[in-house]
Amino acid sequence: MKRSSRKKNKRVNPKDLAYLTLMASCIKAFNPKLSFKQVKRVILDIVWFESNVTKILEAAENKTGTDLHFYRMTIADLRNVSEHVDWLQMLQRLFDSVNVTLTPEEPVVLNELYYFQTIVEFIMKNTSRHTTYNYMIWRLIRNLGPLALPKLRELSFRISQASRGVKKDIPLSTRCVYYIGDVMDFPAGRLYVERYFGKDAKKDILDLVNELKDAFSASIRRTKWMDRSTKRHALEKLDNMVKLVGYSDDLLNDTYLNDMFKEVTDAERGQPFILSYISFRKQWSKINLMTLHKKYNRYEWSSGPAVVNAYYYPQVNGIMFPAGILRPPVFEYGVPMYINLGGIGAVIGHEVTHAFDDTGSQFDSNGNMQNWWTNKTREKFLSKMTCFKEQYGNITDERLKVKAYRAWARKHKVESLPGLENFTADQLFFISVALTWCNNPRPRRLQHQIDSDVHAPSRYRVNVPLSNMEEFSRAFKCPKDSPMYSKRKCVLW
Structure with a gap:
């Protein structure tokens, strides 16, 4: 009996086809003598390995959730986690490059125990060295290959095209800048700061941070669901929060920057870019290894300033706003404060409220993982968090910016914006909030975000929180039956 044509002509997903084509091309480029059958065998081997790693990761998430976990032990204790590896010998090989000696009593922290145990067991018992080697080489070529060969760049672009709907590839010069920023983020950040970011802007942002912290402090004091003890610890945590804005002052020190990469001696002008990148990547890894046995500095920057992002680090109880995000439409020096409060505010x-979300709330004022909540208050907190999770998946209350704006407006005369006199200051504040997230993603890009990003899509990061706010409804006179008027309003702070 003949197979049906439908089954025979089953089409491969375009994303998978692009991925497999790139893999085949990489394998052939690495070893041109391999036959078609040999290439196919290697591909199936790698795909088998990747699919099993994915299954183990999913099982770990189902078992322990996505919350932060910390399992403190010693290198000697790792033998109890998995006896298949000589952990001291393996780790010592890494640290030999920076002349750091490890002992069996060296403290180790794992943030995932089940995954660690299971993946080591899988590799040692079910995977040949040949398979592990092929997988590691594939990941190396996958990441660095597009830098070396035009054909691999083209095939890598096809994956982005199939998975995210990208229409045009990034120019090679721009791609090189990204890679330079990856391994030389402080020197690259120095150039960015000197050209685009002034000291006056840094002062303005610090003033805004203090406005937001004052508003949050007042909210905590007024909160009725928190008991006195938990409030005291919450206020202490807010007061002790580290604020890093714009850039590190070390960035302007030539000696500091030169010392950072003085050991890179094999990068020469005119050599292939990929070789220079690898040299600086090795040095950056050494810089990280050398921090072992050194006292942690809560005020140390973990990235350069040319980054369009903002961070809260629970382990140090610190917020960081690199210079890269402090530009339009998020922030613009000299515009009315209500515009900047809606954007960077x-x-x-x-980021400030991340210190008190379901993850950040597990850490104290110094960044230690320690419970500072009473059981009763913790139960109320988790109950209120459920409302936000059910609404749109994100679990931070976005009212803080509104409270900061209200506090500022009470102390200052609010002037209209030339050309936009038909809008009130309140309306322009909320428009500025929305403008920060304004985008128009292609369907495949949106689906990719939904599949891979913990954050809700931009439309919902704007519409859902604003529909929770009476202030927004009053500003735009939203009818109670309109989409932007939520009947069930989630309130935390």
């Missing part, structure tokens, strides 16, 4: 408020 929303970003600052979002």
Whole structure:
């Protein structure tokens, strides 16, 4: 009996086809003598390995959730986690490059125990060295190959095209800048700061951070669901929060920057870019290894300033706003404060409240993982968090920016914006909030974000929080039956 044509002509997903084509081309480029059958065998081997790693990762998430976990032990204790590896010998090989000696009593922290145990067991018992080698080489070529060969760049672009709907590839010069920023983020950041970011802007942002912190402090004091003890610890945590804005002052020190990469001696002008990148990547890894046995500095920057992002680090109880995000439409020096409060104010408020979300709330004022909540208050907190999770998946209350704006407006005369006199200051504040997230993603790009990003799509990061706010409804006179008027309003702070 003949197979049906439908089954025979089953089409491969375009994304998978692009991925497999790139893999086949990489394998052939690495070893041109391999036959078609040999290439196919290697591909199936790698795909088998990747699919099993994915299954183990999913099982770990189902078993332990996505919350932060910390398992403190010693290198000697790792033998109890998995006896298949000589952990001291393996780790010592890494640290030999920076002349750091490890002992069996060296403290180790794992943030995932089940995954660690299972993946080591899988590799040691079910995977040949040949398979592991092929997988590691594939990941190396996958990441660096597009830098070396035009054909691999083209095939890599096809994957982006199939998975995210990208229409045009990034120019090679721009791609090189990204890679330079990856391994030389401080020197590259120095150039960015000197050209685009002034000291006056840094002062303005610090003032905004203080406005937001004052507003949050007042909210905590007024909160009725928190008991006195938990409030005291919350206020202490807010007061002790580290604020890093714009850039590190070390960035302007030539000696500091030169010392950072003085050991890179094999990068020469005119050599292939990929070789220079690898040299600087090795040095950056050494810089990280050398921090072992050194006292941690809560005020140390973990990235350069040319980054369009903002961060809250629970382990240090610190917020960081690199210079890269402090530009339009998020922030613009000299515009009315209500515009900046809607833009960067929303970003600052979002990061500050991360200190008190379901993850950040597990850490104290110094960044130690320690419970400072009473059981009763913790139960109320988790109950209120459920409302936000059910609404749109994100669990930060976005009201802080509104409270900061209200506090500022009470102390200052609010002037209209030339050309936009038909809008009130309140309306322009909320428009500025929305403008920060304004985008129009292609369907495949949106689906990719939904599949891979913990954050809700931009439309919902704007519409859902604003529909929770009476202030927004009053500003735009939203009818109670309109989409932007939520009947069930989630309130935390």
